[in-house]
Amino acid sequence: xxxxxxxxxxxxxxxxxxxxxxxxxxxxxxxxxxxxxxxxxxxxxxxxxxxxxxxxxxxxxxxxxxxxxxxxxxxxxxxxxxxxxxxxxxxxxxxxxxxxxxxxxxxxxxxxxxxxxxxxxxxxxxxxxxxxxxxxxxxxxxxxxxxxxxxxxxxxxxxxxxxxxxxxxxxxxxxxxxxxxxxxxxxxxxxxxxxxxxxxxxxxxxxxxxxxxxxxxxxxxxxxxxxxxxxxxxxxxxxxxxxxxxxxxxxxxxxxxxxxxxxxxxxxxxxxx
Amino acid sequence: xxxxxxxxxxxxxxxxxxxxxxxxxxxxxxxxxxxxxxxxxxxxxxxxxxxxxxxxxxxxxxxxxxxxxxxxxxxxxxxxxxxxxxxxxxxxxxxxxxxxxxxxxxxxxxxxxxxxxxxxxxxxxxxxxxxxxxxxxxxxxxxxxxxxxxxxxxxxxxxxxxxxxxxxxxxxxxxxxxxxxxxxxxxxxxxxxxxxxxxxxxxxxxxxxxxxxxxxxxxxxxxxxxxxxxxxxxxxxxxxxxxxxxxxxxxxxxxxxxxxxxxxxxxxxxxxxxxxxxxxxxxxxxxxxxxxxxxxxxxxxxxxxxxxxxxxxxxxxxxxxxxxxxxxxxxxxxxxxxxxxxxxxxxxxxxxxxxxxxxxxxxxxxxxxxxxxxxxxxxxxxxxxxxxxxxxxxxxxxxxxxxxxxxxxxxxxxxxxxxxxxxxxxxxxxxxxxxxxxxxxxxxxxxxxxxxxxxxxxxxxxxxxxxxxxxxxxxxxxxxxxxxxxxxxxxxxxxxxxxxxxxxxxxxxxxxxxxxxxxxxxxxx
Numbered sequence: 001x002x003x004x005x006x007x008x009x010x011x012x013x014x015x016x017x018x019x020x021x022x023x024x025x026x027x028x029x030x031x032x033x034x035x036x037x038x039x040x041x042x043x044x045x046x047x048x049x050x051x052x053x054x055x056x057x058x059x060x061x062x063x064x065x066x067x068x069x070x071x072x073x074x075x076x077x078x079x080x081x082x083x084x085x086x087x088x089x090x091x092x093x094x095x096x097x098x099x100x101x102x103x104x105x106x107x108x109x110x111x112x113x114x115x116x117x118x119x120x121x122x123x124x125x126x127x128x129x130x131x132x133x134x135x136x137x138x139x140x141x142x143x144x145x146x147x148x149x150x151x152x153x154x155x156x157x158x159x160x161x162x163x164x165x166x167x168x169x170x171x172x173x174x175x176x177x178x179x180x181x182x183x184x185x186x187x188x189x190x191x192x193x194x195x196x197x198x199x200x201x202x203x204x205x206x207x208x209x210x211x212x213x214x215x216x217x218x219x220x221x222x223x224x225x226x227x228x229x230x231x232x233x234x235x236x237x238x239x240x241x242x243x244x245x246x247x248x249x250x251x252x253x254x255x256x257x258x259x260x261x262x263x264x265x266x267x268x269x270x271x272x273x
Numbered sequence: 274x275x276x277x278x279x280x281x282x283x284x285x286x287x288x289x290x291x292x293x294x295x296x297x298x299x300x301x302x303x304x305x306x307x308x309x310x311x312x313x314x315x316x317x318x319x320x321x322x323x324x325x326x327x328x329x330x331x332x333x334x335x336x337x338x339x340x341x342x343x344x345x346x347x348x349x350x351x352x353x354x355x356x357x358x359x360x361x362x363x364x365x366x367x368x369x370x371x372x373x374x375x376x377x378x379x380x381x382x383x384x385x386x387x388x389x390x391x392x393x394x395x396x397x398x399x400x401x402x403x404x405x406x407x408x409x410x411x412x413x414x415x416x417x418x419x420x421x422x423x424x425x426x427x428x429x430x431x432x433x434x435x436x437x438x439x440x441x442x443x444x445x446x447x448x449x450x451x452x453x454x455x456x457x458x459x460x461x462x463x464x465x466x467x468x469x470x471x472x473x474x475x476x477x478x479x480x481x482x483x484x485x486x487x488x489x490x491x492x493x494x495x496x497x498x499x500x501x502x503x504x505x506x507x508x509x510x511x512x513x514x515x516x517x518x519x520x521x522x523x524x525x526x527x528x529x530x531x532x533x534x535x536x537x538x539x540x541x542x543x544x545x546x547x548x549x550x551x552x553x554x555x556x557x558x559x560x561x562x563x564x565x566x567x568x569x570x571x572x573x574x575x576x577x578x579x580x581x582x583x584x585x586x587x588x589x590x591x592x593x594x595x596x597x598x599x600x601x602x603x604x605x606x607x608x609x610x611x612x613x614x615x616x617x618x619x620x621x622x623x624x625x626x627x628x629x630x631x632x633x634x635x636x637x638x639x640x641x642x643x644x645x646x647x648x649x650x651x652x653x654x655x656x657x658x659x660x661x662x663x664x665x666x667x668x669x670x671x672x673x674x675x676x677x678x679x680x681x682x683x684x685x686x687x688x689x690x691x692x693x694x695x696x697x698x699x700x701x702x703x704x705x706x707x708x709x710x711x712x713x714x715x716x717x718x719x720x721x722x723x724x725x726x727x728x729x730x731x732x733x734x735x736x737x738x739x740x741x742x743x744x745x746x747x748x749x750x751x752x753x754x755x756x757x758x759x760x761x762x763x764x765x766x767x768x769x770x771x772x773x774x775x776x777x778x779x780x781x782x783x784x785x786x787x788x789x790x791x792x793x794x795x796x797x798x
Contacts, residue, residue: 052639056630056706063626070593070622077600078615081535082607089795090537090603103598104544104591111590115583122633123576129635130572179408180501182567182642186708189639193568196407197495198502200569202638215718217567217642217710219401221408222327225713 045169046128047205052189055125059118129190132203136169143174143181143194145220146227156246160229162214164206165239171203182218185231191217206233285371286777290378291356292673294348295666297378299744301344301385302659304392306737308337313697313733316726320715330714331399332414336391338402339419341655342515343426344385349662350522351430351468352381355437355461357669361768361775362455362792364446364784369439373432380429387422394418401712403512404479406493406504410486420483427472434465446767447785452546455766455792456532456539459546460525463554464518471558475511478504505568509561516654517557521550523661524592524621527614529792530668531599533764534611538793540598544591552588556581566637575634582632589625593618608762609683613664616691617657624653627702642712645705648698656694663690663743670747671761675773676754678746686742693736697729766792 081090095103139162140151150158150172164170174183174194184191188204206212214229234242281289312333315322324330356374360367368374391397398404399414409416441454441462482504484490491497493504532539539545562570562578596618605611627649630636640646670678704725709716716722760769771780 048635048638052636055633056636059630059633059636063629067622067626070597071619074597074600074615074618077597077603078605081600081603081605083536083604088536088604090535091796092537092540092599092602093796094538095541100541100544103541103594104548107590107594108548108587111587112584115580115586118629118633119580119583122579122635125633125635126572126576126579129638179411180405180568184642184708184710186639191567191638191641195495195501195569197500198569213708213718215708215710219403219405219408219712221412222331222399224331225327225710225715226717228718 045133045205047207048125048129048203049187049189049205051125051128055121058121062114062118129202132171132201133169136171136203137164138171138173139164141172141174141183141194142177143183143216143220144177145179146216146223148181148183148214148227148229152243154243154247155250156243160214162229162231163239163242164231164233165236166206166209166233167236169203169205171201174200174202179220180218181216181220181227184215184217185212186215187212188231193218206231209233209235283375285367285375287356287360287368287371287374288673288775288779290374291353291358293378294352294356294381297382297385298345298349298353301340301348301388302740303744304389305337305340305345306740308333308340310733310737312337313730315714316716317730318727319717319720319723327714328399328414331401331712332391332397334712335398335401335419336388339398339422340385340388340391342402342519343423344388346519346655346658346662347426347430347515348381348385350519350526350658351433351461351464352378354457354522354526354662354665355433355465357673358455358768359437359440359458359461360444361672361771361779362458362766363441363444364449364767364780364786365440365444366778366780366783368436369444370436373436377429377433377436380425380432384422384426384429387418387425390418403508404482404504405508406482406485406501409482410493416486417483420479423479424476427476430468431472434468437465438462438469446783448788448790449767449786450788452543453786453791455525456528456542456545456550457522457525459550460521460528463550464521466554467514467518467521467557471511471514474507475515478507478511481507502565502568502570505565506561509564510558513561513564514557516650517553519654519658521553523617523658524596526661526665526668527596527617528599529766530610530614530664531596531618532793533668533762533766534608534614535600535603535605536763536795537599537601537603538791538795540595540601541591542595542791542793545595549588549592549595552591553585556585556588560585563632563634563637566634567641579632579634583629585632586625586629593622593625609678609680609687610664610668610762612684612687612691613660613667616687617660617664620652620657620660620694623699624649624651624657628653639708640705642710643705644701644709644711647711648700648702648705651694651698651701656698660690663687663740666747667743668762669768670750671757672768672773672775674751674754675757676750677757677761678750678754682742682746686739686746688739689742690736690739693732693734693739696732697736700725700729700732764792765794 138153142149148160150162172183176194176196180193180195182191182193185204190202190204192200192202194200210233212231214231216224216227220227281293284290312330315324315330394415396413396415398416398419399412400409400416400419404419441458481492485492485494491499493499493501495501528539559581560578562574563582566575631640631646631649667678667683704722709719709722757773759773767784770784
């Protein structure tokens with residue numbers, strides 16, 4: 001049954017070598033294909049949300065092709081090799097040693113090439129998510145059961161509503177006063193947990209005025225599902241007017257606020273950015 | 274043959290121990306399934322539907338997750354199937370330590386009773402099956418019940434693991450080589466190796482949260498020098514391998530069914546053992562951080578484990594190729610067990626591929642903790658595993674009971690369940706991508722998903738009916754089914770060479786096999 005592998009051994013080996021060579025080349029080339037030289041024209045901002053949509057689309061096409069191929073092959077086998085008469089048995093012969101190795105190594109290289117290609121793309125997008133543009137607005141966030149408490153750089157505080165100017169990257173430095181929470185903004189394709197004792201961060205790029213839902217994505221307690229907030233993106237001028245008003249409101253109560261602001265200020269260490 | 278309850282409780286016969294595991298885990302499946310139905314009904318309208326108390330919903334959610342994983346899937350796969358099939362597949366009279374085996378099933382019952390106390394005690398745990406601190410250390414819910422459930426079931430599993438590793442090492446029939454063991458045996462041994470390595474880590478984690486909550490320690494309390502992330506690392510260091518503790522035996526069951534109903538040799542047998550199963554065992558401990566992609570871990574480890582997570586596709590891909598290859602040039606029939614096995618292949622294909630976006634750290638920043646994740650892991654592990662369990666029970670049903678189930682109702686039950694799960698979990702993934710967060714009692718912030726939730730509830734009702742039909746089919750078949758004969762599927766595997774049901778001691782005279790025999794050599798006949 002398994003003698004045919006010996007005669008044309010040379011040809012099998014040559015074919016296997018060619019396959020392997022091709023796969024190895026694809027494997028090595030894959031990350032290179034994914035790599036794009038840093039588009040670091042100064043001032044250009046890579047919006048992670050747009051990058052997310054792009055990569056998601058790419059991955060969905062990738063897995064759909066694999067899935068449909070597998071499903072079609074299997075459906076064909078099920079139809080072609082259905083039992084025709086009772087008492088029949090399968091007739092698959094034992095694989096030759098070359099075929100055993102081929103069926104292990106070739107799929108491995110193909111999967112690996114795809115893995116590394118996706119990993120390279122994923123890593124590139126990851127850098128966009130984690131490298132915060134220098135020209136940004138920073139807001140501190142303390143989460144608690146069950147509210148999002150934002151503190152702007154000038155001491156203005158809001159709860160559950162974060163107003164930001166359009167066209168400027170916004171960075172949140174986050175911590176929590178009780179349990180785990182996760183500041184999730186579906187429209188900006190980003191979330192990160194906040195927790196007591198550590199400071200985490202995320203950033204997003206609000207380009208146009210509008211409203212966006214904020215929800216808690218990490219189970220934090222009984223009222224987890226009610227921990228909703230809102231991000232309101234305002235035209236830059238309007239935002240400035242609003243912030244000035246808030247600062248003005250703040251002035252009379254300055255003394256009292258100062259104290260608690262100091263307390264929150266010295267708690268978290270600086271995150272590695 | 275009269276029924277004697279004492280004989281069952283104090284049994285040391287691996288087959289009876291196995292059946293006890295099956296009964297307990299199917300009962301747990303029923304309870305956890307009812308919890309899931311209650312949640313689906315609750316979510317069928319925006320705002321409160323059948324309870325106005327979010328804690329009630331959170332308790333159902335906790336019970337559904339903890340009981341399905343710890344009380345149903347792991348015990349059914351490594352308790353029932355391992356107990357019933359391994360000694361028969363290797364031609365042994367029983368396991369190496371029959372009394373230890375009895376102890377493990379007793380502990381299992383203690384464990385599921387503890388888990389089911391959730392529905393009785395006044396302060397049920399509401400910490401999800403993950404039990405993350407700080408919430409688990411400050412909640413008014415009963416975290417200790419969670420800790421002890423995990424510890425007892427973990428202990429049962431460890432002693433089971435020691436027992437089966439010894440059994441396979443020392444009690445194989447004369448002439449039966451390691452490389453000719455059934456793939457199910459290999460898979461289950463892989464799962465037990467993982468249990469022995471990783472369960473103690475989970476035990477540590479849940480013990481420490483109870484210490485923190487009840488004894489005043491501060492392992493996870495940052496205000497006293499603890500760290501909340503430590504728990505998440507410990508927990509997932511076990512709980513990701515736990516996915517493979519479920520996956521390996523269930524894919525092993527699928528192999529047995531597919532090879533038998535294709536009447537064919539397993540495609541690329543050696544590569545399945547060393548590349549597929551071995552690869553998964555080796556990689557399983559290096560990918561846990563993909564559960565922590567958004568939890569504030571250091572960037573370098575999130576990227577590093579993105580690569581190891583993607584590499585899991587290689588052993589898994591080899592297994593799927595081999596399963597498809599086993600159909601090639603086969604002689605395939607489509608009885609109920611085969612339908613379930615093919616259902617597993619389909620569900621696992623979708624579940625595995627939808628895991629690839631989740632392997633990418635950057636895509637997970639959006640997808641993590643949404644319904645996409647829930648849909649994905651139900652496809653890949655929860656439902657695929659459950660289908661394998663149901664298919665496996667149907668497959669070995671004639672061996673266990675000596676009788677045949679009703680084929681027609683078996684198929685009806687399968688198709689209802691199959692259609693139901695695809696409605697529920699496909700829709701679940703699509704709303705997840707659009708931002709629906711998981712573990713929500715009330716999704717008022719996302720009113721646009723209400724109709725999707727109603728469709729999911731509809732799908733859940735269909736799949737529930739399918740499962741009820743299957744279990745009813747077994748109960749009726751076990752009592753009134755037609756005699757099945759010793760080997761109704763004409764399988765080559767050793768467990769089918771003895772009578773059905775096998776007597777105490779399994780074989781009238783101990784079997785031995787030729788050195789070139791394998792459980793899948795159909796062509797030689």
